[in-house]
Amino acid sequence: FLFLRNASATLIPSVVVPLSLVGTFGAMYLLGFSINNLSLMALTIATGFVVDDAIVMLENIARHREMGKPPLQAALDGAKEIGFTLVSLTISLIAVLIPLLFMGDVVGRLFHEFAVTLAVAIFISLLVSLTLTPMMAGRMLKGELQHEREDFLTRVIARYTVWLDWVLDRQRPTLLVMLATLVLTAGLYMVVPKGFFPSQDSGVLQVVTEAPQDISFAAMAERQQALAEKILEDPAVASLSSFIGVDGTNTTLNSGRMLVNLKPHEERADRAQAIIERLRTKLSDPATGVTGIRAYLQPVQELSIEDRVSRTQYQMTLTSPDMEELALWTNRLLERLQQVPALSDVASDLQNQGLQAYVEIHRDQAARLGVSVAQIANALYSAFGQRQIATLFTQANQYRVVLEVDPSRGDGLAALETTYVPTRTGGPVPLSTVATVTQRPTPLLVNHQGQFPASTISFNLAPGASLGEAVEAIEAAQREIGLPLSVEARFQGAAEAFRSSLSNTLWLILAAVVTMYIVLGVLYESFIHPVTILSTLPSATVGALLALLVTREPLDLIAVIGIVLLIGLVKKNGIMMVDFALEAQ
Template structure:
């Protein structure tokens, strides 16, 4: 494994965009088996290379693809990560079963189904069941005739392969532990088990092969557990042209197609699980914000209708943000949703400035609703334009940024710029129209259902 890792490292260092790398081989917190290795690749600064991270990943995969017996999985390190484990790719999906046999039966089926989905790329799993294991089947009758118990067999195997500590050598500068082990240099493989000697009842020794049958079988290299049940983790990336939402929905549809039994459960992990939770809570968050604004505006203007006029500006901001994201080819991720939530407060003030002036003109100057909202549009146009431009110019650096981590901040700027532009153009026309429509609706309701004053 170390030799193949050196080959991979040499190929990676030949890519011009790579500055340095650090390699890890063997079992540790990230590598559960001996046939796995981990590399941390440091790229040159953005101004010193021409390729983006995803382009560099494609070049690295092409460079290592010709090395036999090696599968390379790459993922960019995010500025903001919520993954609790190191995986081969960016997103994780777990399959959990009550028994190991059920898990080994469904893992290949689900992996083959996921690898055929166009919404997923580089699908892999940590399930490796082709490891070699030696099975010792003891003939208890033969062992009993010789006076050998199962505990004697266990002790003999542990003495040979369990690294039993039998002594400690102390020196003036250090101490050394003496570990007992079987000499496998002369008898490698399964023959080493057959030559293990056991003490019989009469004091003689017999080989293990006299009372046991030794077989070589395939076994998992490692078995991971989640909530005390065996589990395997599928890792995948999302190819260009698809979003994480498309990949999640494709996986859920595949589950329904395979008709997994009741003792098999699946769950997204890491950033994919956070994505699902965010989508489920974001809708309720926006609804709660709109309801809270309606209550506050209703108390402020002592009206049930005018808060709706003010809130009517929010759809234009949302449409503008979504159109900007589509035109820029950006995904509707968590950062973009934060930008849309920010637009709710910024865009709403345009209607507040007009409605507040129009209501004051009606009550204090006796203007008609048409003249009042017309005068409000004329006098409040400059403050509305100035505040919108201030917010717009503040969001432009986020949208046009090209430095390190710009991919994380860019959707926020795109959503804010698109929403502000569209809302600025449309709300100056739609808000007066909606104001007059609701005023006529209010007059119609009052004429249809007049209030009768009681005489005292």
């Protein structure tokens, strides 16, 4: 409306958006797609692309109307003149998305639906722009159309003409600047930090707690409760749920979990990552934290490819046939990684420092007293097991009666020393009379991966660090400590997907450029015109990479997709310039 000063002209392109999106919804239904984060992102991006074609068509029709042509004739001439340009724009833009369709691994499966949805929306917008937009323009553009060119826009066009003449008079330096921009693009790509998925603030934090491996259930419950109270003191926390005990997620007694619900965004000043840093500082301080338990915090992500619950966000697994060698090198690597500035909350799930009591029976002494091994086993089970001796029934419930040793008689080895076993004569004797109890370290848990013993080292990123920097630092640490070939180290989950996607990122961008060149070459039947159109890409890519450096954001998958779409957007402007230049010839 600001340019054409006509309400009807404003209404025409606005109709294209809902029609294109409705058509896209129909295609998504036929393809079996769902409404999710990725498809919604595609539809959001498509909104800008679909209206662009209609605006180009309408502007060209309006130009013919300003020549004095009647509305219907202006619509026919304008559509005929700009039709090939719109087809070129759409086909080349869809061609940019082709590499996304053939991405492999988990990332490819994630973004396949995104690429198809966006391509369908762009194609439907082309059909609408070539049919409905000219028809509506021929029927609705009845009044006078006047571009607002008397002041600001006229001065902009005049200044652009001066600059264009200046550039055309200096073609060789301009080409050198373009080549320098291409080199600068490659340099910026090398120095910009790399990432995988941006961290989301979903309003939920996951907390994994870890206590000493020889802790009891009662002590673990007490410390977990104290830790929960400390977390609830934070003004940004609304509520939490806490879990301890051995289950499908907590594989050992000394670990626990919490899900912390944050207050809505409008009721808190900080984002999730800042809250995590504040809680981490508070809980790790001996004066304000809880002694004997450690908490590992990470934000819950709506889009995640992790297949396990770990202490922190990223994981690396070590495997070896030798359990002792695995434990040795896990501890060495853990100590080295805890010194890396790019990492925080480095932890391992190696649980080999538990305690186990061994009862060694003196068989000669037990035989003299008439104590059998079965009697000793039954006495121990009655004292420390879950022996059910009765069931009490009421009108509504039933209660199982379970034997246990009197807690006042002590715990640990002290409870074993006060345990009595029956003899043949009927009188009980202390367990220490017929057996010796010793305490030895033992693994609480032995994880396996690929049938081999495995341990997982998990880590978070330090503030300001990228996943690419962390991966490089970990690989350097492995070389520094001399990790043997018998111990295999491999990233898992998001870290592993990042490594595979990092090697494909550059090829993805190059494939998009090559695909566009081939498509444009076929459309224009020329080798030179596609080069002219694509010559604007380096400057746009430099701007994108500089924006990432200035904002200290990593080049993650979302940024790569943004650059790919930016390539398509910049290319559209180049196509229009080349088309009008060819028409002017």
